[in-house]
Amino acid sequence: MTTGPVTARGVATRRRIVEAAIAEFARYGIAGARVERIVGDARTNKAQLYAYFGSKERLFDAVFLESLEHIADAVAFDATDLADWAVRLYDEYLENPDLIRLATWARLERSPEGRLAPEVEKFDDAKIRAIAQAQADGIVRSGDPYDLMALVIAMSMTWSPVSNVYAASAGEPTDRHDQRRALLREAVQRAVAP
Numbered sequence: 001m002t003t004g005p006v007t008a009r010g011v012a013t014r015r016r017i018v019e020a021a022i023a024e025f026a027r028y029g030i031a032g033a034r035v036e037r038i039v040g041d042a043r044t045n046k047a048q049l050y051a052y053f054g055s056k057e058r059l060f061d062a063v064f065l066e067s068l069e070h071i072a073d074a075v076a077f078d079a080t081d082l083a084d085w086a087v088r089l090y091d092e093y094l095e096n097p098d099l100i101r102l103a104t105w106a107r108l109e110r111s112p113e114g115r116l117a118p119e120v121e122k123f124d125d126a127k128i129r130a131i132a133q134a135q136a137d138g139i140v141r142s143g144d145p146y147d148l149m150a151l152v153i154a155m156s157m158t159w160s161p162v163s164n165v166y167a168a169s170a171g172e173p174t175d176r177h178d179q180r181r182a183l184l185r186e187a188v189q190r191a192v193a194p
Contacts, residue, residue, distance in 0.1 A: 013042070016044065019042070021060070022063050022066075022098050024037055025102055026098035030057065031109060068120060071089075077126075079127065079131045079139075080139050080140075082131075082148070083192070086152050090156050094168060094177070095170065124146070124149065141192055141194050151191060155184060
């Protein structure tokens with residue numbers, strides 16, 4: 001949205017806005033988020049926020065896309081070991097619970113059905129092709145590769161901050177997390193076995 005050269009100070013201001021927005025949107029969603037709180041936490045003003053992002057909704061889109069990019073980069077994917085991927089996702093949700101909260105708000109307020117967001121396709125396509133190849137190699141069960149990916153992601157979210165049953169936190173005992181990781185690993189292995 002911005003035009004002209006961006007200064008180091010401008011980059012820092014934009015980063016503060018994004019970080020404040022992540023916390024605000026994760027807690028309140030799009031409708032409940034307040035620009036006043038975001039700019040207050042970012043130590044800037046509305047004019048700066050609107051200059052960088054244009055609107056609260058476009059700010060959410062930028063923050064959400066950044067969270068998708070983060071999780072795609074932070075969590076290694078291997079279609080031949082989907083159980084390990086699920087465990088890595090579990091750990092990422094523990095370390096960065098706001099990421100899953102943002103995705104949930106996007107689902108609730110933006111895309112109640114179908115794909116979560118058009119931008120997700122660029123992250124999913126390579127995974128889907130890799131799962132299809134693992135299926136062709138006899139490593140992963142047959143079926144729609146997209147549905148298998150969705151199943152593994154859903155299983156990884158069993159104890160995430162948006163669980164309907166129990167939301168785990170990083171502060172819980174390590175052995176409790178290890179038990180969940182072992183259960184998750186075994187459940188995914190069984191679910192995707194040929």
